[in-house]
Amino acid sequence: MSTTELNRQGRIAVISINNPPVNALSHSVRSGLMQCLQQLADDHDLDAAVVHCIGRTFCAGADIREFGRPPQQPFLPELVLALDASAKPVVAALHGTALGGGLEVAMGCHYRVAAKSAKVGLPEVLLGLLPGAGGTQLLPRLIGAEAALDVILDGKPRNVADPSIKGLIDAIADDDDLLASAVRFATEVAGKPVQRCSDRSVAAVDADYFEQRRSAIAKRTRGLISPKKIIDCVQAATTSSFAEGMRLEREAFLECQSSSQSAGLRHAFFAERTASKVPNLNAEVTARTLEQIVVIGAGTMGAGIAHNCLTAGYRVRLLDKDADGVARGDATVRRLMQGGVDRGKLTTAAADACLARFETSDDLTAVSDADLVIEAVFENMAVKQQVFRGLGEHCKPGAILASNTSTLDVDAIAAASGRAGDVIGMHFFSPAHIMRLLEIVRGRETADDVLATSIAFAKALGKIGVVVGNCYGFVGNRMLYSYGRENQMLLLEGAAPEVIDRVLQDWGMAMGPNAVNDLAGMDIGYKARKERKDRPDDPRFYRVADVLVEKGWLGQKTGRGTYLYPDGSRTPVPDPEVQALINAEAARLGIEQREISEQEIIERCIYGLIIEGARILEDKIAYRASDIDVVWTNGYGFPKYRGGPMHYADQVGLDKVYARICEFCERFGDTYWKPPALLAELAKNGGKFSDLG
Ligand code: 3HC
Ligand code: NAI
Numbered sequence: 001m002s003t004t005e006l007n008r009q010g011r012i013a014v015i016s017i018n019n020p021p022v023n024a025l026s027h028s029v030r031s032g033l034m035q036c037l038q039q040l041a042d043d044h045d046l047d048a049a050v051v052h053c054i055g056r057t058f059c060a061g062a063d064i065r066e067f068g069r070p071p072q073q074p075f076l077p078e079l080v081l082a083l084d085a086s087a088k089p090v091v092a093a094l095h096g097t098a099l100g101g102g103l104e105v106a107m108g109c110h111y112r113v114a115a116k117s118a119k120v121g122l123p124e125v126l127l128g129l130l131p132g133a134g135g136t137q138l139l140p141r142l143i144g145a146e147a148a149l150d151v152i153l154d155g156k157p158r159n160v161a162d163p164s165i166k167g168l169i170d171a172i173a174d175d176d177d178l179l180a181s182a183v184r185f186a187t188e189v190a191g192k193p194v195q196r197c198s199d200r201s202v203a204a205v206d207a208d209y210f211e212q213r214r215s216a217i218a219k220r221t222r223g224l225i226s227p228k229k230i231i232d233c234v235q236a237a238t239t240s241s242f243a244e245g246m247r248l249e250r251e252a253f254l255e256c257q258s259s260s261q262s263a264g265l266r267h268a269f270f271a272e273r274t275a276s277k278v279p280n281l282n283a284e285v286t287a288r289t290l291e292q293i294v295v296i297g298a299g300t301m302g303a304g305i306a307h308n309c310l311t312a313g314y315r316v317r318l319l320d321k322d323a324d325g326v327a328r329g330d331a332t333v334r335r336l337m338q339g340g341v342d343r344g345k346l347t348t349a350a351a352d353a354c355l356a357r358f359e360t361s362d363d364l365t366a367v368s369d370a371d372l373v374i375e376a377v378f379e380n381m382a383v384k385q386q387v388f389r390g391l392g393e394h395c396k397p398g399a400i401l402a403s404n405t406s407t408l409d410v411d412a413i414a415a416a417s418g419r420a421g422d423v424i425g426m427h428f429f430s431p432a433h434i435m436r437l438l439e440i441v442r443g444r445e446t447a448d449d450v451l452a453t454s455i456a457f458a459k460a461l462g463k464i465g466v467v468v469g470n471c472y473g474f475v476g477n478r479m480l481y482s483y484g485r486e487n488q489m490l491l492l493e494g495a496a497p498e499v500i501d502r503v504l505q506d507w508g509m510a511m512g513p514n515a516v517n518d519l520a521g522m523d524i525g526y527k528a529r530k531e532r533k534d535r536p537d538d539p540r541f542y543r544v545a546d547v548l549v550e551k552g553w554l555g556q557k558t559g560r561g562t563y564l565y566p567d568g569s570r571t572p573v574p575d576p577e578v579q580a581l582i583n584a585e586a587a588r589l590g591i592e593q594r595e596i597s598e599q600e601i602i603e604r605c606i607y608g609l610i611i612e613g614a615r616i617l618e619d620k621i622a623y624r625a626s627d628i629d630v631v632w633t634n635g636y637g638f639p640k641y642r643g644g645p646m647h648y649a650d651q652v653g654l655d656k657v658y659a660r661i662c663e664f665c666e667r668f669g670d671t672y673w674k675p676p677a678l679l680a681e682l683a684k685n686g687g688k689f690s691d692l693g
Contacts, residue, residue, distance in 0.1 A: 004032025006039055006049075012186045013040050013049040014179070022060035023053045025101045027072045030079050033105075037082050040090075047190035048089040050182045051109060057096025058118070059105060064127065064266055067257060076101050076133035077250060083108030084134075084198050089189045093182035094118045095175065097157055104131055107138040110194050112168065113182040114160040115175040120168065121157035127269060128262030128641055130226050132253030136233035137245040141200040143167045145238050149213060152230050198242045210235045223508055224641060226256045260651055264643030268633055271626035271644065275466045276455050278442075279623055287453040288398060290460075291315060294370040296387060297377035298329020298360070301404055304432030305374055307336040310354040311346065311433070312461045317370075318360045321377075326360045333358060336433055365394045372457070374426060376404040379528060384408060385416035392417035400450050402426040407477055407528050410443045410470045420445035424454050427474060429635045430520070437635035438463040439474050466630050469621035472534065476631045478621070479612045479645070484525070484542070485672065486608040487513040491544045492586045494593030495601055497562045498574045503601045510637025513605070514562040515572050518555035522548055522562075536671060540589055544582055553578075607661055608672070609645045614679040617692065625650075625689035650688040658683035 003019040003026065015036045017023050033051070040049050053059060062076055074082075083090055083105065092098075092106035094114040103120050106112050114120070122131045122139065130136060131152060139148035143165050151158065151165065160169045173181035210231055217227045229252040236245045256262050291314065295306045298320035306318045306329070318333065320326045337354060340346035346354075364387075367373055373395060375387050384403060391401050401423045403413050414423035425441025438458045442451055451467065458465025468475045490500055491514075501512020517525065526549040529535060529542055548554075548561060555561030556570060563572030586593055613628045622628050629644020642648045649657050658679055665673035682688065 002032060003028045004036055006036045008046070009183050010187070011045060011047040011190065012183050013043075013046045014183065015040075015049055015051045016054055017051070017059060018054040020055050022057055023055060023102070024061060024063035024065075025059050025076055025079075025105065026063040026066065029059075030074050030076060033079055034074050034082060037086060037090075040086065040088055046088065048091065048186040049086075050091045050093055050179070050186050051083075051105070052093035052179055052182065053095070058092075058094045058098040059102030060097060061100025061102050061123070062133070064269065067262075067266060076104065077246065080104050080108035080134045080138075081198075081246075084110075084196050086110075087194065089186065089192065089194050091182050091186045091189070093178050094120065094160070094169075095178055097121070099157065100124050100131065100135075101133050104133040104135045104138065107142065107168075107197055108134065110196065111170045111185060111189060113171045113173055113178065113185050114169045115178040116161070116172055117175050118160045119157035120160060120165065121155065122152045123155040123157070125153060125155040125226055125230060126265065128224070128226050128259060128265040129256045130230045130233060130249070130253055132249060132257070134246060134249070136230060136249045137237045137242055138197050139168070140202045140234055140237040141197050141242075145202055145205045145234050146209070148237075149231065149234050152234065153213075153217065153227055202238045205235075205238050207235075222506075223639075225259060225261060229256060261641040263651070264639075264641045264647060267626070267643040267647045268629065268640045271630050271647075272464050272634075274624070275464060275627050275630045276459070278451065278455070278467050281451055282448045285448045285452045287456045288371065288400060288449055290371045290400075290453065290457060292317070292369050292371050294319060294367050294373045296320075296364070296367075296373060296375045297404075298325050298332070299376065300430060301428060301432055302374075302376035303329045303332035303336065304430065304434075305376060305404065305428055306333050306358070307433040308428075308461050309374075310337075310358055311340070311350075313357075315357045316359075317366060318358070319364055319366060320360075320362060321364065323362050326362045330360045364390055367391060367394050367399075368396055370395060370399050372400045372402065372453075374402045374404060376428075379406060379408065379531065381408055381412060381531070384413050388413050388416040388423070389418075392419055398422070400424065400453060402454070404428055407473045407532070409472075410441045411445070414443050414445060421447040422450055424450050425470065425474070426454060426457075427476070429476075435635065436463050437476075437631060438465045439476055439631060439635075440465050440467045441470055441474055442467055443470055464630060464634055466627050467623065468627070468631075469619070471616075471619065471621050472532065475616055475622050475628055476635050477528075478616065479609050479628070479632070480636065482608040482612040482672070483605050484513060484517075484545075486604040488542050488544050489540060489668075490596060490601060490604060491582050492540060492589065492591045492593075493596060494586070495596045496574065496579060498572070500601055500605075501572075503598045504605060507602050507606075508639030508642055510639075516637070517545065518561035518563055518565075518572060520555070521557055522554045538671060540591070543585055543589065547581055547585060548578070551581075603660055604664070606645065606648065607657060607664070610649045610657060611661055611673070611676065611679070613646050613649075614676040614689075617689070618676050618678045625692055646689040650690055654679065654683040654688060655686070 005016045007014045090109040091111045092109040095118050098120045122135050221227045233249045236248045293309045293314045294317045295302045296319045298318045306316050309316045318329045337351045341351050410425040414420035424446045427439035429435035429437050440454045455465050497514040504512050553560045564575045625646035632638035633640045633644050661675045
């Protein structure tokens with residue numbers, strides 16, 4: 001079958017779209033639908049039409065893969081206008097998720113019948129875009145400008161029965177009766193005057209309202225251009241004609257579409273979906289069954305992981321080495337569960353059901369029924385190896401043994417178990433029940449089915465699993481070292497912590513590195529550095545952080561770290577005593593302090609990341625540059641609209657990045673700045689990291 005087809009049911013045209021997997025509105029679908037509309041207009045034996053989709057969902061929007069290519073007519077807005085203009089009624093039958101251009105097509109239709117389980121949304125903002133096929137003009141006409149703005153600005157799908165979108169859906173049908181219901185609906189409206197959305201008026205909204213939304217969104221989406229344009233377009237729907245609103249929307253859409261922000265967000269979209277595809281994993285392999293999970297170590301990470309597994313439906317036992325540890329972990333899991341209820345994420349009944357599957361124990365041999373054990377004890381090789389020796393002894397054959405180590409050698413941990421094939425790294429991020437990233441560390445001997453199970457497990461937890469190789473710090477923390485190191489060097493060279501943080505935050509990082517250290521607790525990095533066997537022999541290496549930790553200034557939890565946090569506040573206040581310490585340390589090390597430009601702060605920190613990313617690719621620790629981007633945008637607050645460090649480097653141009661790195665190498669020596677051969681090669685040949693596949 002072609003991607004569209006028109007069949008008759010009596011005098012009703014049933015127009016089917018079949019473009020797996022998500023019925024994206026590719027060129028063939030758009031032109032096919034145009035032909036179907038022409039047929040509907042020309043055929044005197046047809047009185048009305050139903051547009052529906054084959055497969056798991058109604059259209060999930062424009063075909064995002066087409067955005068980088070030359071556009072082909074008919075464009076999506078033309079299709080939506082053609083539907084709207086049809087003299088014969090057209091009914092959309094919605095199931096799955098009608099998103100973006102998919103919902104715009106549905107709004108071009110004169111009526112919408114939806115399956116009970118269907119969801120609708122305009123997620124373009126998440127791709128740095130705005131609805132560009134009439135969404136900003138049609139939705140306000142159906143549900144009002146204020147409600148439309150909520151839908152378009154948050155980009156989240158809503159259930160079709162959600163009262164906040166009242167007016168969008170004309171009828172709700174049982175899932176298994178959708179098409180028949182839509183045909184009945186079409187039969188009823190056939191021959192009656194069509195009800196065009198474009199003919200409706202929009203209730204007036206005070207200009208102040210839009211001003212308030214503009215200032216609120218500017219704070220929330222620092223630097224993003226599409227949210228502001230969305231507000232302009234929706235406001236235009238309340239003040240201008242439909243035609244003028246459509247013109248304005250098209251102009252704004254094309255501007256967003258050609259922006260580097262949208263390119264970055266679209267890159268992130270596909271990168272996240274590619275990350276779980278492991279090139280050399282046997283596709284025939286069957287995942288192991290997971291029902292009972294045991295988490296060992298009931299501290300910060302263990303409790304969060306246990307909570308995450310419970311809400312995903314698993315049975316969970318949380319172990320710690322003594323009754324105090326167990327009691328602490330038990331209390332944390334219950335507190336997190338209650339927090340979920342308080343924030344409306346979970347119903348009380350769902351939280352109770354989770355807790356009914358939850359138990360704790362201080363008996364470290366209580367692992368014999370576990371399908372998966374996740375170890376989250378102290379970050380110390382001897383302690384981890386001792387735990388894995390016990391697991392090797394007490395676990396049933398086929399149990400998967402995972403370590404949540406954030407830096408240590410997974411192969412050395414695996415060896416202690418005596419069954420290295422069953423062992424894998426699962427590096428969760430803190431807070432584990434919230435952060436979406438899971439670095440899955442494939443050890444030298446990790447079995448293929450253990451890897452396949454771990455990828456499926458990440459998905460079941462609602463996380464993005466990225467498969468990485470085994471080395472110190474894997475992808476994320478290995479690169480964090482370079483980023484953090486440049487921050488530390490810049491402090492010694494004369495940049496104040498609050499200046500570095502402001503500059504990087506303005507550039508797009510979720511937080512500045514010094515504020516992050518204070519939030520996480522400076523002792524965590526300190527302990528990891530002390531454990532590190534291959535730390536460079538450089539007296540400047542993380543010297544400021546070491547001095548602060550040795551004084552007991554660990555961050556927010558001790559009321560001061562790099563910053564002061566007076567009276568338990570969480571707002572960092574620059575600390576003159578810390579600045580004096582930094583200056584004294586610089587003098588002791590013979591470092592002359594100087595004025596440092598904002599550009600240098602950005603380049604030192606971000607190129608520090610890129611150079612380590614290039615080494616990671618050389619070492620084959622990541623399968624692709626885009627996997628590194630997924631780690632950094634989902635685990636370390638790197639701005640998604642810049643795509644990730646490797647995509648950003650490609651956008652700047654690797655020749656330029658390379659030249660600057662060579663300059664840094666000249667100025668600061670080659671301990672950290674020696675350009676990797678891979679980068680030199682790509683720069684020389686006009687290549688990109690994304691060319692590496
Ligand atoms: N265009 C092209 N490919 C798309 C796509 C789209 N709009 N949406 C999904 N895909 C692809 C994915 O890349 C993936 O491909 P792969 O199998 O090769 O990796 C495949 O479809 C399945 O996608 P998911 O893995 O995400 O499947 P899920 O079932 O988890 O989710 C979904 C389905 C909810 C539809 C999700 O894919 C999604 O959110 N898609 C994006 C929707 C979107 O942003 N639409 C707006 C597009 S912009 C637009 O419409 C502009 C217009 O206003 C002019
Ligand atoms: P934590 O100190 O909060 O908790 C560790 C828990 O393990 C404690 O409750 C302790 O009693 C228990 N424990 C220690 N030895 C044990 C043993 N032999 N048997 C059973 N329980 C034992 O530590 P945290 O922060 O939860 O870290 C745990 C692991 O997670 C570490 O490997 C760490 O590197 C990693 N990690 C930590 C992150 C963080 O931000 N805290 C982020 C990602 C990973």
